[in-house]
Amino acid sequence: MATDPLKPAKDLARAAPAQWPGESTAYRAARTALLAEEIELRRHIQRVAAQRRALPPGAEITQDYxxxxxxxxxxxxxxxxxxxxxxxxxxxxxxxxxxxxxxxxxxxxxxxxxxxxxxxxxxxxxxxxxxxxxxxxxxxxxxxxxxxxxxxxxxxxxxxxxxxxxxxxxxxxxxxxxxxxxxxxxxAEGGMEIADPGQDPHNAPDMNPLWILLDTTPEGRGENWYPKLDD
Missing domain, CATH: 3.40.30.10 (Glutaredoxin)
Structure with missing residues (x-):
């Protein structure tokens, strides 16, 4: 079934820009550009998910563990x-x-x-x-x-x-x-051998919302921070 072509992400990002109290023109321009990238990321996640769902049948499990x-x-x-x-x-x-x-x-x-x-x-x-x-x-x-x-x-x-x-x-x-x-x-496949410089090889998309939330903060995930069992 045919689907309508997607509108360019940059056009969508400019369609209904938000405006926060006291923001500068530079901030708005950078944030709108970031929104376009976020839209592209959302689309890429969906493309990867569709590619995953389209995998050929996997191997039959012959041992009922x-x-x-x-x-x-x-x-x-x-x-x-x-x-x-x-x-x-x-x-x-x-x-x-x-x-x-x-x-x-x-x-x-x-x-x-x-x-x-x-x-x-x-x-x-x-x-x-x-x-x-x-x-x-x-x-x-x-x-x-x-x-x-x-x-x-x-x-x-x-x-x-x-x-x-x-x-x-x-x-x-x-x-x-x-x-x-x-x-x-x-x-999920891969380990440290697929990690990019300065990063851990987290799954894509991340299975842990901890990292997703930290990605929205000024400090980000950090290169040497990891969760602990105690407070």
Whole structure:
């Protein structure tokens, strides 16, 4: 179906300019130019999302990985519930860690509040290599009530979708189930080797609103600032 061509971002930015008390002409010109770039960014995010959705079918999952949940053993195929899509986030909280990863924890702090909304569209779970009792104790300590947690006791899933069997690394993976067949749909890829100078290799778009909010501030993210578990 044909769609109307998009208007140039610069034209849209000039169409209804805001004006804040006491702003200078230079500020308004720079802000309007920035708005045009923000419109282009929004459009690029949508183009990337459409390209992601158009990926060819991923590999069929031939091993129905076994996890431990709060309610007992559960297979990967059983994590979907009533949905056709499953998001699994592997957090850095292996048995050798005294505390969870601050970066993973900060992200899950945000996701926990959104989980009730996300789960209306897709299934969402968080996996770690620690025993389920330890994972649930950490979740309770963090105040997480909306997320669903799983342990990967054998490490089979972690070995295939995170790295080494005992990999202490984050991973974001999406699975799709259609006609009873589970397939890999998408995983976040890349690490420090894809980072630009002076930056961490955050996902694009960022999965953590922490960074998105900081990007709107004068100081930005900073090059050496990271969230901590304590105040």
């Amino acid at each position: 076994l996890f431990e949940s709060e309610d007992g053993p559960v297979k990967l195929s059983g994590m979907f519930g009533d949905h056709d899509t499953l998001i699994l986030y592997s957090m850095m909280y292996g048995p050798d860690r005294k505390q969870g990863c601050p970066m993973c924890s900060a992200q899950l702090d945000a996701w926990d509040g959104e989980a009730r909304h996300i789960k209306k569209r897709v299934a969402l779970g968080v996996v770690a290599r620690s025993p389920i009792s330890r994972i649930l104790a950490y979740a309770k300590d963090r105040g997480w009530t909306g997320l669903t947690f799983y342990s990967d006791p054998s490490g089979d899933y972690t070995a295939d979708y995170v790295g080494e069997r005992d990999a202490d690394a984050p991973a974001y993976t999406v699975f799709q189930k259609k006609n009873g067949t589970v397939r890999h749909f998408y995983s």
